[in-house]
Amino acid sequence: MIRVLLVDDHTMIRKGLRVLLEGYPEIKIVGESHNGNDAILKSISFAPDVVLMDLSMPNGLDGFSASAEIRKLAPSVKIVILTMHDEEIFVQKAVTVGAHGYILKNSHGELLFQAIVEVYGGKHFYKTSVSQDIVRQWLKSESKKLPSVLTDREKEIVRLIVLGYANKEIADKLSISVKTVENHKTNIMQKLELDSKHELIQYAIKNRYLDLAF
Numbered sequence: 651m652i653r654v655l656l657v658d659d660h661t662m663i664r665k666g667l668r669v670l671l672e673g674y675p676e677i678k679i680v681g682e683s684h685n686g687n688d689a690i691l692k693s694i695s696f697a698p699d700v701v702l703m704d705l706s707m708p709n710g711l712d713g714f715s716a717s718a719e720i721r722k723l724a725p726s727v728k729i730v731i732l733t734m735h736d737e738e739i740f741v742q743k744a745v746t747v748g749a750h751g752y753i754l755k756n757s758h759g760e761l762l763f764q765a766i767v768e769v770y771g772g773k774h775f776y777k778t779s780v781s782q783d784i785v786r787q788w789l790k791s792e793s794k795k796l797p798s799v800l801t802d803r804e805k806e807i808v809r810l811i812v813l814g815y816a817n818k819e820i821a822d823k824l825s826i827s828v829k830t831v832e833n834h835k836t837n838i839m840q841k842l843e844l845d846s847k848h849e850l851i852q853y854a855i856k857n858r859y860l861d862l863a864f
Contacts, residue, residue, distance in 0.1 A: 652770050655698035656682045657689040657716070658732075659707040663755075667702065667732075670759045677766065686711025686719075693720045693727050700766050703749070705733040705740065714747050718802060721748040728769040732762070741780045745788040751775035799841050805859060807834050811847070812854045 654677055656664045664682045671677045680696045683689040687710040693701055701720065705713035717729045730751035731744045744752045750769035753761060754777070761777060768775040776785045800808070803824075810820045817835075821828045844850050 651678050652676055652700060652766060653678050653680045653696075653698045654766060655680055655689065655692055655696060655701045657684075657686070657701060657707075657713070658682075658704040659684050659709065660704075663704075667762075671763070671766075673759075674763055677763070685709050686713060686716030689716045690719050690723065693724045697724070698727060699770050700728045700730060702730050702732045702762075702766075705731060705735055714743055715802075717744075717749055718747040730765050730769055730775070736779050738780050741776065741778050741785065742788055744776075745785070745792050748792075753777045800838065804834055804838050804841075807831065808838060808850065808854050809859045811835070812851050812859065 654671060656667050656679060658664050658667070661684070664684075668679050668682070671679060680698050681692050683692050685707050689701065689703065690711070692698075701717075703713045703717055707713060711719070713731060713733070717731070720727055720729060728750045729748070730753065731749045732753060732755055733740070734755050736754055741752055751765045751774065753765050753775070757777065765775040765777070774785075774789055776782070778785075806824065807820060810823065815823065817828050817831045821831045824831075839845070839850070842850070842853055844853065
């Protein structure tokens with residue numbers, strides 16, 4: 651029995667997925683989440699084997715941020731991104747956050763079932779317009795990467811700095827104090843051994859911090 655958690659901000663989509671997947675005796679739906687924050691909590695408390703994760707969820711964390719957090723807090727949980735986004739940049743970001751699978755919402759039910767079974771069995775399952783050879787290269791490259799010197803929160807702050815947000819605006823956006831923002835900025839500059847905002851901007855561009863929200 652494969653335990654599955656459904657994550658999508660649209661109730662009708664979650665209900666449709668539940669009806670579809672409950673038709674397979676190998677699958678048990680253990681819960682549903684309507685945003686990334688709730689998905690993280692339920693991934694820990696419900697201990698699903700596989701999470702079907704939507705990307706575009708306006709309230710709370712997006713699917714990428716939630717997936718990255720789940721991979722840290724519940725590393726045994728497998729994540730399959732289920733989305734309408736077929737662009738290369740989204741697929742590559744999924745690889746970066748550690749998603750085990752990626753399929754499109756217009757895929758037929760059998761493909762979704764196959765994705766769940768494959769990732770549950772320890773494999774990757776990416777079915778998009780991006781070449782399978784390219785995806786394999788990304789996965790191989792990602793597996794060899796050393797952990798980033800910056801934390802996810804520090805990366806988020808770098809991105810907001812480059813986008814032109816002032817300390818007070820960053821603090822308000824992230825629900826932290828201005829002092830905390832200043833401390834993060836000091837730590838970031840020290841970790842990266844940078845001396846100026848210009849160098850920080852160049853670093854952020856080189857490492858593609860502006861491609862997608864963290």
